[in-house]
């Protein structure tokens with residue numbers, strides 16, 4: 001294990017789009033006190049992308065090699081569970097890419113394998129938690145600035161993806177390889193932020209388009225209605241088939257309306273909470289006067305490198321994690337509940353039964369007749385593709 005006098009020796013499994021970017025960031029010295037000592041990929045040409053570290057083709061061999069203190073798992077989603085369990089059981093610190101698993105039952109298996117207590121750091125790559133816009137929203141809610149939340153609308157259709165994207169990996173956009181579509185690949189970020197800011201709903205009713213915009217079998221369009229125990233409700237809309245697309249988070253609380261859109265956080269604050277005003281007003285058409293509150297927020301935070309730095313700081317100094325992996329179960333459960341509602345064409349109560357969703361997913365896999373087109377690999381500049 002690393003101690004305060006030594007760098008954390010990191011291994012990365014999966015040197016594809018994301019893993020190779022993480023590797024480059026570490027090699028470029030962007031993560032203090034972290035050294036990339038090993039990488040692992042099943043494909044030789046991907047291993048060749050990072051000649052600076054010792055290369056393994058078999059993850060088990062790397063995990064048992066003694067060459068690493070910590071591992072970052074950046075492989076397709078199902079293997080987050082199997083590789084994560086193996087790494088945790090080997091006593092390593094683990095940082096797993098989103099989503100932490102494909103379904104709730106796998107999340108529970110993965111989380112149960114973390115038996116090393118606080119000394120074994122187990123984190124998830126929810127890089128959008130570092131964005132100051134969302135941090136500020138969370139703080140404003142927690143501080144009671146918005147009063148009780150009444151409604152949340154999130155339209156996140158800025159995840160436009162082409163047919164070429166889906167053809168770029170055999171695992172992509174299949175029930176068997178990826179376990180879902182936009183909810184499992186792009187939206188884990190927003191679903192995580194949603195539960196991080198507003199908590200978990202108690203009921204979901206959702207409508208999904210499966211292969212509506214692309215030649216794929218999984219969902220590429222989603223409209224979900226969420227109900228909370230206190231009567232608040234939410235709408236979550238996403239798509240990978242819309243351009244230019246929208247990313248607008250609108251929160252209505254008793255004390256006003258908060259909007260995050262186009263790099264801006266705007267807050268119209270009710271002078272009097274709206275329900276109180278409604279009950280007390282002696283006029284038919286009045287409404288509470290509002291203050292236009294200027295909340296300056298700059299940039300989008302440290303994103304992936306900040307999560308990786310925080311992971312290293314947690315290992316070396318015991319720093320609190322920005323995104324503990326155990327919290328990753330919530331975004332997966334939300335995605336599962338939305339899909340289950342669409343499969344059944346009915347409302348779904350939360351918490352869901354992990355085993356029930358697992359068998360619904362297995363049924364999809366077994367009944368699939370989808371033929372994936374030829375896989376075409378392309379090297380691209382991905383710097384703008386990770387965030388909306």
Ligand SMILES: NC(=O)c1ccc[n+]([C@@H]2O[C@H](COP(=O)([O-])OP(=O)(O)OC[C@H]3O[C@@H](n4cnc5c(N)ncnc54)[C@H](O)[C@@H]3O)[C@@H](O)[C@H]2O)c1
Nearest residue numbers: 014015016017018019041042043046074075097098169386
């Ligand atoms: N946090 C983010 O912003 C972000 C962005 C993109 C992707 N991701 C996540 O990163 C992960 C990988 O996505 P990607 O786009 O890089 O996929 P990819 O297909 O480009 O890369 C996956 C790599 O894993 C390798 N691999 C697969 N199974 C393996 C195994 N058992 N052992 C060793 N190597 C194996 C493949 O050969 C491939 O090189 C996914 O979980 C994805 O959701 C996160």
